[in-house]
Amino acid sequence: MRATRALLVAGGCTAIVGAGWVASPKELPSLDLVAPSSPTPAAEAEATPTASASTAPSPEPAATASCVPTDDDPDEDDVDRDDEDDCVLVTPSPTATAAASPDATADAGADAGAQEPATATYDGPVVSNVRGDYQARITVEGGVVTDVQAVVAGTREGDSIEINARAIPELRARVLDAQTWDVAAVSGASFTSPAFIESLEGAFAQAGL
Amino acid sequence: MSEVFRTTVHAMAMPFTVEIDGGEAEACEPAVAAFHADLVWADEVFSLWKDDSYLQHLLRGDITLDEAPPELREVLEACEWFREQTHGGFDARRADGVLDPTGLVKGWAVARASRHLREARGADWMVGASGDVLVAGNRTRRIGIADPRVQGDPTGTAVVDVVALGGAFTALATSGGAQVVDHIWDPVTGEVARHYMQVSVAGRDLTECDAWATAIAGGGPRIVPRALERGLEVLLVLGGRSDGGFDAQASPGWPSLT
Numbered sequence: 001m002r003a004t005r006a007l008l009v010a011g012g013c014t015a016i017v018g019a020g021w022v023a024s025p026k027e028l029p030s031l032d033l034v035a036p037s038s039p040t041p042a043a044e045a046e047a048t049p050t051a052s053a054s055t056a057p058s059p060e061p062a063a064t065a066s067c068v069p070t071d072d073d074p075d076e077d078d079v080d081r082d083d084e085d086d087c088v089l090v091t092p093s094p095t096a097t098a099a100a101s102p103d104a105t106a107d108a109g110a111d112a113g114a115q116e117p118a119t120a121t122y123d124g125p126v127v128s129n130v131r132g133d134y135q136a137r138i139t140v141e142g143g144v145v146t147d148v149q150a151v152v153a154g155t156r157e158g159d160s161i162e163i164n165a166r167a168i169p170e171l172r173a174r175v176l177d178a179q180t181w182d183v184a185a186v187s188g189a190s191f192t193s194p195a196f197i198e199s200l201e202g203a204f205a206q207a208g209l
Numbered sequence: 210m211s212e213v214f215r216t217t218v219h220a221m222a223m224p225f226t227v228e229i230d231g232g233e234a235e236a237c238e239p240a241v242a243a244f245h246a247d248l249v250w251a252d253e254v255f256s257l258w259k260d261d262s263y264l265q266h267l268l269r270g271d272i273t274l275d276e277a278p279p280e281l282r283e284v285l286e287a288c289e290w291f292r293e294q295t296h297g298g299f300d301a302r303r304a305d306g307v308l309d310p311t312g313l314v315k316g317w318a319v320a321r322a323s324r325h326l327r328e329a330r331g332a333d334w335m336v337g338a339s340g341d342v343l344v345a346g347n348r349t350r351r352i353g354i355a356d357p358r359v360q361g362d363p364t365g366t367a368v369v370d371v372v373a374l375g376g377a378f379t380a381l382a383t384s385g386g387a388q389v390v391d392h393i394w395d396p397v398t399g400e401v402a403r404h405y406m407q408v409s410v411a412g413r414d415l416t417e418c419d420a421w422a423t424a425i426a427g428g429g430p431r432i433v434p435r436a437l438e439r440g441l442e443v444l445l446v447l448g449g450r451s452d453g454g455f456d457a458q459a460s461p462g463w464p465s466l467t
Binding site: 173174179183184186187190191 | 223226228315335339342351354359361362365367368370371382383385407409437443444445446450455456458
């Protein structure tokens with residue numbers, strides 16, 4: 001019995017440490033980047049085309065090296081930060097992610113699409129509710145959403161830690177549209193046989209109801 | 210694929226469509242008849258809509274469980290087993306005290322009756338059991354997930370997703386939708402369950418898929434991780450969108466072909 005109790009205590013400790021790890025703000029760096037860039041949407045809109053124009057001629061669109069020359073733009077200081085964000089996105093890697101504001105990344109993604117198959121990721125705003133902060137990230141490929149991830153999801157509230165730890169990585173958001181496909185059968189909720197309904201109607205008719 | 214023997218039988222006020230690949234009518238018809246007889250028999254044992262079913266007799270106290278066919282005990286025990294498995298998501302005990310195994314009976318009855326199809330030599334077959342689908346054999350079949358707005362038989366209607374059935378997944382069950390309004394209750398609150406618009410579960414055992422689809426529809430998001438732990442895959446339709454589409458969630462292994 002003593003061994004069992006020790007095992008229980010050890011398990012409890014593991015659970016607590018695990019819960020702490022789950023609750024720890026692993027994705028916070030991306031939050032820091034989102035917050036400061038949002039108050040200056042005008043500057044980003046101006047700066048983005050310039051940055052993309054200077055990166056476009058770069059012969060090797062590999063990694064972030066192509067970002068360095070963009071500093072020759074005589075822009076304000078805060079634009080340099082945006083340039084860096086944009087450059088990360090211009091890299092052709094399909095998994096490129098950048099935690100910039102949605103506006104800025106959207107522009108850069110469109111520009112990158114001119115030379116590479118357009119795959120870009122966009123981070124939504126951080127939305128808070130009673131369960132904590134949530135931030136979604138979508139991957140767009142050729143104008144079609146191919147992936148939806150939760151980059152920030154959670155809270156320290158004991159109950160929802162478990163919910164989030166289990167549910168968030170396990171489900172993918174999807175948007176479904178009814179379309180006509182060639183299928184062998186259709187799965188839906190149970191339905192009453194049309195023949196039965198017909199028969200029922202006949203019975204009602206016979207009963208004069 | 211040469212010929213497909215295709216027929217529909219009716220039991221429990223529901224249609225059951227049977228397709229047997231390459232089956233000859235002489236071999237298939239007796240198998241389907243036996244399949245049909247099993248379903249009719251299950252209805253006579255388990256129906257809550259027939260006053261003379263064994264289940265009704267049991268609920269009224271006319272007979273004891275020992276006097277009923279052993280399958281009645283088997284199903285009621287399966288209900289309890291699934292109640293534990295689904296952490297209360299599937300619960301056949303209604304708020305008014307009536308034991309209602311209806312959520313399990315169809316899947317169970319089809320799984321049981323399909324033994325006759327296995328004996329019919331046709332290695333590849335499919336049963337469309339009024340919204341639930343069970344397949345066997347080597348061939349992969351394209352199965353649609355019904356638009357939850359569709360009323361009645363969804364065969365031939367536009368579908369919201371297409372999955373591959375056969376191979377890793379042989380059973381598919383869907384709960385919710387527009388068919389029977391508010392017939393699933395949340396075992397915790399006792400209220401009508403409106404967690405999801407429609408729940409589809411893919412797996413290997415139709416009884417299991419059926420039970421979990423009902424459990425998730427009734428118990429909501431907290432049940433979903435338990436289903437995934439069991440190796441099942443789910444597609445959850447959350448609600449309609451203004452453009453006519455649907456917001457949904459799928460588990461990573463959901464065998465979608467779209």
